[in-house]
Amino acid sequence: MSDSMNTKQEDRREFLKAGALVAGVTLGPGVLFYGVAHSRAPEEGASSNQRWGMLIDTTKCGDGCNDCVTACNTENGLSGHTGPQDSQWIRKVDIKDLRTGYVQSLPMMCQHCENPPCVDVCPTGASMKRADGIVLVDRHSCIGCRYCMMACPYKARSFVHEPLTDQNPEVPRGKGCVESCTFCVQRVDRGEQPACVEACDAKGHKAMIFGDLKDPESEVSKALKSTDSVEVRADLALNTGVRYQGI
Amino acid sequence: MAQQLCINQGECRTGQFISLLALGGLVILGALYAFFTLEHHGHILTGMTNQIVWGLPHVFAVFLIVAASGALNVASIGSVFGKQVYKSRAPLSGMLALALLAGGLAVLVLDLGRPDRLIVAMTHYNFKSIFAWNMIFYNGFFAIVGLYLITLMDRRLKMWSKPVGYMAFFWRLSLTTATGSIFGFLVARAGYNSALIAPMFVIMSFAYGLAVFMVVQSSMYRWNGIKLDEGVRRRMKNLLAVFVGASLYFTVVFHLTNLYFAKQWEFERFILLDGGIYTTVFWVGQVIIGGIVPLILLFMPRSKDAQSMCFCFLAPLLVILGGIAQMYVTIVGGQAFPLVIFPGHEVQSSFYDGIVNAYSPSVYEWLLGMGGVGITFVLTVVAVRVFKFMPQDDFQTLQSRRSTD
Amino acid sequence: MARVANLPGLGKWFRLAVCLGAVAFMAIPSMQAVAGVDLPKLEHGKGDKCVDEEDYIRRNHPDLLKHHRDDTLRKGIRTTKYSLRKCVECHAGSKTGSVASSKEDFCVACHSYAGVKLDCWDCHATKPGKRPVNQTAQPSLSPLMPSHGGSQ
Numbered sequence: 011m012s013d014s015m016n017t018k019q020e021d022r023r024e025f026l027k028a029g030a031l032v033a034g035v036t037l038g039p040g041v042l043f044y045g046v047a048h049s050r051a052p053e054e055g056a057s058s059n060q061r062w063g064m065l066i067d068t069t070k071c072g073d074g075c076n077d078c079v080t081a082c083n084t085e086n087g088l089s090g091h092t093g094p095q096d097s098q099w100i101r102k103v104d105i106k107d108l109r110t111g112y113v114q115s116l117p118m119m120c121q122h123c124e125n126p127p128c129v130d131v132c133p134t135g136a137s138m139k140r141a142d143g144i145v146l147v148d149r150h151s152c153i154g155c156r157y158c159m160m161a162c163p164y165k166a167r168s169f170v171h172e173p174l175t176d177q178n179p180e181v182p183r184g185k186g187c188v189e190s191c192t193f194c195v196q197r198v199d200r201g202e203q204p205a206c207v208e209a210c211d212a213k214g215h216k217a218m219i220f221g222d223l224k225d226p227e228s229e230v231s232k233a234l235k236s237t238d239s240v241e242v243r244a245d246l247a248l249n250t251g252v253r254y255q256g257i
Numbered sequence: 258m259a260q261q262l263c264i265n266q267g268e269c270r271t272g273q274f275i276s277l278l279a280l281g282g283l284v285i286l287g288a289l290y291a292f293f294t295l296e297h298h299g300h301i302l303t304g305m306t307n308q309i310v311w312g313l314p315h316v317f318a319v320f321l322i323v324a325a326s327g328a329l330n331v332a333s334i335g336s337v338f339g340k341q342v343y344k345s346r347a348p349l350s351g352m353l354a355l356a357l358l359a360g361g362l363a364v365l366v367l368d369l370g371r372p373d374r375l376i377v378a379m380t381h382y383n384f385k386s387i388f389a390w391n392m393i394f395y396n397g398f399f400a401i402v403g404l405y406l407i408t409l410m411d412r413r414l415k416m417w418s419k420p421v422g423y424m425a426f427f428w429r430l431s432l433t434t435a436t437g438s439i440f441g442f443l444v445a446r447a448g449y450n451s452a453l454i455a456p457m458f459v460i461m462s463f464a465y466g467l468a469v470f471m472v473v474q475s476s477m478y479r480w481n482g483i484k485l486d487e488g489v490r491r492r493m494k495n496l497l498a499v500f501v502g503a504s505l506y507f508t509v510v511f512h513l514t515n516l517y518f519a520k521q522w523e524f525e526r527f528i529l530l531d532g533g534i535y536t537t538v539f540w541v542g543q544v545i546i547g548g549i550v551p552l553i554l555l556f557m558p559r560s561k562d563a564q565s566m567c568f569c570f571l572a573p574l575l576v577i578l579g580g581i582a583q584m585y586v587t588i589v590g591g592q593a594f595p596l597v598i599f600p601g602h603e604v605q606s607s608f609y610d611g612i613v614n615a616y617s618p619s620v621y622e623w624l625l626g627m628g629g630v631g632i633t634f635v636l637t638v639v640a641v642r643v644f645k646f647m648p649q650d651d652f653q654t655l656q657s658r659r660s661t662d
Numbered sequence: 663m664a665r666v667a668n669l670p671g672l673g674k675w676f677r678l679a680v681c682l683g684a685v686a687f688m689a690i691p692s693m694q695a696v697a698g699v700d701l702p703k704l705e706h707g708k709g710d711k712c713v714d715e716e717d718y719i720r721r722n723h724p725d726l727l728k729h730h731r732d733d734t735l736r737k738g739i740r741t742t743k744y745s746l747r748k749c750v751e752c753h754a755g756s757k758t759g760s761v762a763s764s765k766e767d768f769c770v771a772c773h774s775y776a777g778v779k780l781d782c783w784d785c786h787a788t789k790p791g792k793r794p795v796n797q798t799a800q801p802s803l804s805p806l807m808p809s810h811g812g813s814q
Contacts, residue, residue, distance in 0.1 A: 056738030079607075092607040094306035094614075103610055105602040118598070118606070127444055133388040134381040140738055148735055149785050151377050154370015156310040157388050163445030165596050165608060168307045169370060172299040177787045179747050184785030185299045186370030199740050242598060246444060257599075373781075 050199075061124075061143040061251065062193055063223040064207070065233050068116040068256035070217035071210075076102055078117050078218070081209030085194055087178035097168035097183075099191040100206055105257070114257060117206065117218070120145055120166040120191035121242065122251030128158035128167065137188075143223075143251050144193050152187040159188060163243045166190045193220075223251065270480075274642060281635035288628020291621040292367045300370065303622050308614035309592050314368040316584040317626030319436065320465065321361030321633060322395070323458055324580065326433040327466015329354040329402060329425060332409070336422025342489050346648040347418075349477075350470055351406040351425075352640050355399065357469065360633035362395055364625055387438045394432040401425050410644070433462045440587065447524035448591030453514065457507040464500035465580040468573035471497065473637060475570040477647055485569065486650050494568050498555040501576055505548045508583075520600065527594045527613070528586065535590035538582050547579010589616055702771035707752040713743050723749075746782065751790045760788040 050057075082100045083090040092098065100119035106112070122145045128137045129145065136152035139145045147158075147167075159167045167190040170183060177183050180196040194204035202208075207218040221230035240257060241250040295302060305312040332351050335344035343350075366372055382389045405425045408418040437458030443449040471493060478485050512529065515521040526532075528539055554572040593614045598604065604611030640646060712719050719726070730744040742748050750761050753768040761769045762783045769788075773780050 052740040052742065054739070055733070094308060094609060095301055097307070098608045101606045101608040101610075103598075103604060103606040103608075105599050105604050108601055108603055118608075118610075129383075130385050131388060131442070132383055133386045133392060134377050135383040138736060140736065142738065146735065150731060150735070151374070151381055152371065153374045153378050154372075155378075155388065156370070157386075157439070159307070159310040160592070161443055161445065163596070164598060165308075165610065169300065169310060171301040171306075173784070176789075177785065179750065179787040179789070179791040182785040182787070187785070188370070195738070199738055243445070 050201075052199075056140045056142040056144070056199075058141040059224060061223045062122065062198060063143070063221070063230060063251035063253070064193075064204075065219045065230050065237075065239055066116060066252065066254050067217045067219075067237075068114050068254055070215050071114075071116050072213070072215050072217075073104075073113075073115045075115075075213060075215065077209040077213045077215075078102075078206035081205040082119075082191070082194075085178070085197070085205035086181045086192075087176070087183060095169075095171040097170060097189060099166075099168070099189070116254065116257065118164060118166070118242075119206075119252070120193075121164050121248070122191075122193060124249035124251070126248065127161040127163065127246075131157045131161040133157065140195075144195050144198070145190075146192055146195065147188055147190065149182060149184065149187045149189075154186040154188065156188060162190075163246055163248070274638070277638050278635060281631045281638060284627050284631030285635065287624040288364075288367065288631065291624035291628070292372070295368075295621055295625075296372065302619060304616055304618045305622070306614070306616075308609050309589060309616040311588055311592065312616060313585075313589075313618040313622035314364050314625040314629075316581060316588050317629045318361045318364035318368070319588065320581050320584045321357050321364070321629050322436055323433060323462040323584075324465040324469050324577075325354045325357035325361060325398070326429045326436075327462035327464065328357055328470050329429050330463050330466050331470050332405070333422065333426040333429070336405075336419055337426045342492060342650065345650055346470075346474070347422075348406060348409045348644075349474065349641075349646040349648055351402050351409060352644070352646055353470055353473060353637060354402050354429075354466070355406070356633045356636035356640065357466075358395060358398055359636060360629040360631070363632050364629035367625055367628070387435055387442050391432070391435045391439065394428070394435050397428060398432055401428050430459060433459045440591070445596065446591060446594075447521060447597060448528075448587070448594055451511065451514070453507065453511050457504075457511060460500065460503045460507050461580065461583065464497065464504045464576055467493070467497050467500055468576035468580070471569050471573040472577065473641075474648060475573075477641060481647065489650060490569055494555050494572070497573060497576065498552055501548055501551050501555075505544070505552075508543070508548075523597075524594055528590060532590065532593070532613070535586055535593060539586045539590070542582025543579050543586055546575050547582055551575045551579070592616075699775065702775045703766070704768060704771055705753075705755055705766070707768070709752060712752075713748070746786060747790075750786075750788065754788075754790055759790075762788040 079098075079100050079102060080090070082088065086099060088097050088099060100117055102115055103118045104113065104115050106114075122139075122143055124143065126137070126139055126145050129139050131137075133155060134151045134153055136148045136150075137145070137158045138148055154169065156169055159165075159169060167188050169188050170185050173185045174183055181192075183189055194202075194206075197204060203211075203220050207220045210216065210218045219230045219233050221228035223231060223234070225231055226235075234253065237255050239253040239255045241248070241253050242257075303312065328350055330350070331343050332347035332354075334340050335342075335347045335350075366375055369375070378392060382393070384390070401421070402425055405418065405421045408414040408421050434455045437455035440449040441451055441454035474485070512525060515525045528535060530536060532539075551572040554575070555568060593616060595604075595609075595611050595613060598610065726744040727746055727749075730741075731746070733739040733741075734745070753761050755761065755764070755767040758764050758767055761767050762780065763770075765771065765774065767788075769780060769782075
């Protein structure tokens with residue numbers, strides 16, 4: 011991991027946190043402020059002082075366990091079907107080393123790259139990266155050209171092939187646009203964990219740690235510092251937000 | 258009906274003209290039907306999936322766009338390199354370039370997931386995206402080639418045709434470079450990700466564009482009962498042969514390079530040996546039908562009386578078919594080969610990781626793709642009838658030139 | 663058959679007729695409006711009043727929503743005053759529970775009257791959440807937090 015990613019701007023962060031707290035309190039009733047490391051007031055936007063990321067320990071990931079996928083589908087209103095035209099934001103991939111025969115199972119989704127190829131290739135700028143590193147599709151300007159799907163090295167994106175109804179109010183999705191894992195941005199902005207991580211914890215596997223990569227005190231940063239982890243397709247030098255341990 | 262009312266040269270065969278229009282119009286109607294159906298039901302009706310995201314419509318669209326740039330070649334040789342034989346063909350070449358581009362772009366747009374947001378694509382540009390640059394190049398191409406056509410066809414503006422021709426020439430090279438780079442810049446996929454793709458597309462555009470030009474020219478001459486001058490014919494067939502040869506050369510170098518890189522072996526094995534339909538389309542379509550057979554036809558010595566058909570119509574027609582085959586292998590084959598996410602591992606998932614992705618285009622994709630051809634066809638038929646696009650050679654000059662050449 | 667060369671002969675009368683015809687055709691819908699289409703009857707939303715003056719909202723809601731959507735999506739600003747989701751929560755019709763399922767529903771009633779195409783509901787939910795959003799709950803940082811549907 012690059013050192014710059016963890017560059018500490020503690021003072022500024024503390025200041026923002028305090029400011030947000032004041033703002034939250036000033037707003038008065040109805041607004042509850044969570045005093046955890048990565049929560050913030052609604053009117054405070056995503057900040058580049060944070061970078062959301064994840065460490066996935068493949069040795070803890072359960073073979074045959076699909077809970078992260080199910081949780082993602084429920085949270086984001088995906089059908090859960092796995093036909094070639096159905097959306098899958100997260101999937102379990104079973105890999106077997108061709109030389110040694112060693113078998114592993116791991117979840118694969120948008121890796122939230124620092125230099126995302128999908129954002130580079132998008133003609134309209136619909137494919138975008140938030141200040142805090144979450145890569146999203148702005149459906150309001152997505153024209154459905156699917157060039158980002160050609161460019162993504164992780165096959166993380168899906169195209170919505172048919173009209174949808176009854177979406178989750180927090181997760182708009184619709185025909186003709188491209189979509190992918192959002193790190194459950196609607197939850198993260200509330201200070202919660204992505205649904206997949208929560209489900210993995212609930213199952214007791216605890217294979218996924220989510221948090222702020224720029225906060226040296228966060229669980230994910232500490233874990234990353236103490237173990238050897240890799241990014242998938244490290245040869246592409248995309249500096250992914252999701253890293254794996256054990257592969 | 259009185260012949261002097263005909264604007265066009267030669268015989269005015271209104272009935273046949275109308276039937277040609279009707280044929281083209283029918284094909285366009287089919288594309289519109291497909292478009293509105295897909296607009297309503299979504300791409301679920303197509304054979305395209307989350308694995309094969311670009312399918313048959315893109316094969317046709319990219320072919321037409323690449324051929325558009327190449328069709329302008331004839332005009333460029335006239336204006337930029339000053340060859341008289343090509344100068345008299347410049348207007349037809351420019352018009353064809355516009356018609357081909359219009360057809361190709363129409364398919365591209367009609368296949369979008371949200372075609373209603375075309376205005377977004379025209380007003381929001383991400384300048385890091387080569388796709389966005391392509392949109393600028395396409396729009397600019399219409400403007401510049403349109404202007405070029407005016408300077409070619411209006412006697413008072415003739416003196417501008419050379420500078421504008423130069424501009425069109427460089428614009429066209431940039432356009433095809435950008436089109437090739439749409440694939441060349443895809444860093445993750447084994448089938449693309451090569452600097453060679455852009456120049457290869459430029460060379461192929463020369464071949465495809467000239468082939469389309471020759472087919473149209475032959476048809477026009479035959480339609481009007483005119484015989485193409487032997488010298489002109491020989492020049493054009495030699496030029497086409499050079500371009501087809503160069504395309505083959507680039508194909509060889511492209512695959513040789515890949516064969517040298519161990520990490521690309523699996524992809525090369527897929528395309529060259531055991532990729533099923535893609536291997537077949539590559540060898541039979543792209544290499545044999547689109548390359549070797551036309552070369553044989555073009556260079557085969559034959560008697561004077563059996564000439565015109567094979568040289569100036571069949572050979573370029575095969576080059577066009579080979580071009581569509583090449584696009585199919587490049588675009589669909591490149592995606593059918595599984596994306597390598599974990600090198601050195603056997604991969605399995607619910608999202609079709611690690612397997613060769615199946616693709617069978619539905620009728621809607623065929624309708625959309627053929628619609629692009631239909632648009633090009635109708636535009637060409639109308640333009641050729643309304644304006645004076647028939648290449649007219651000054652035979653005496655040709656005769657005297659040939660004796661001095 | 664009229665040939666292109668003959669067109670000038672058809673002259674200005676023909677062109678005038680074509681233009682007039684086109685204008686008349688385009689004027690048909692507005693004439694219908696003049697003839698009197700009933701104003702849409704809008705169901706009153708929940709609560710006493712809207713988040714702003716009604717006139718202001720009526721005139722400016724497209725800009726407000728657009729601005730808010732860009733702030734929320736691109737910058738992560740999650741204020742609720744001009745959020746589309748909040749609109750839906752208050753204005754979902756009592757019959758359908760939706761803002762855009764039937765012709766009487768809030769958004770559709772007005773937009774069909776004004777003849778302005780709505781693009782929102784291709785992607786956005788037209789009903790308030792099926793699953794109530796846990797705004798005031800403790801953050802679920804603890805693995806013991808009940809998940810929304812983690813083990814469905």
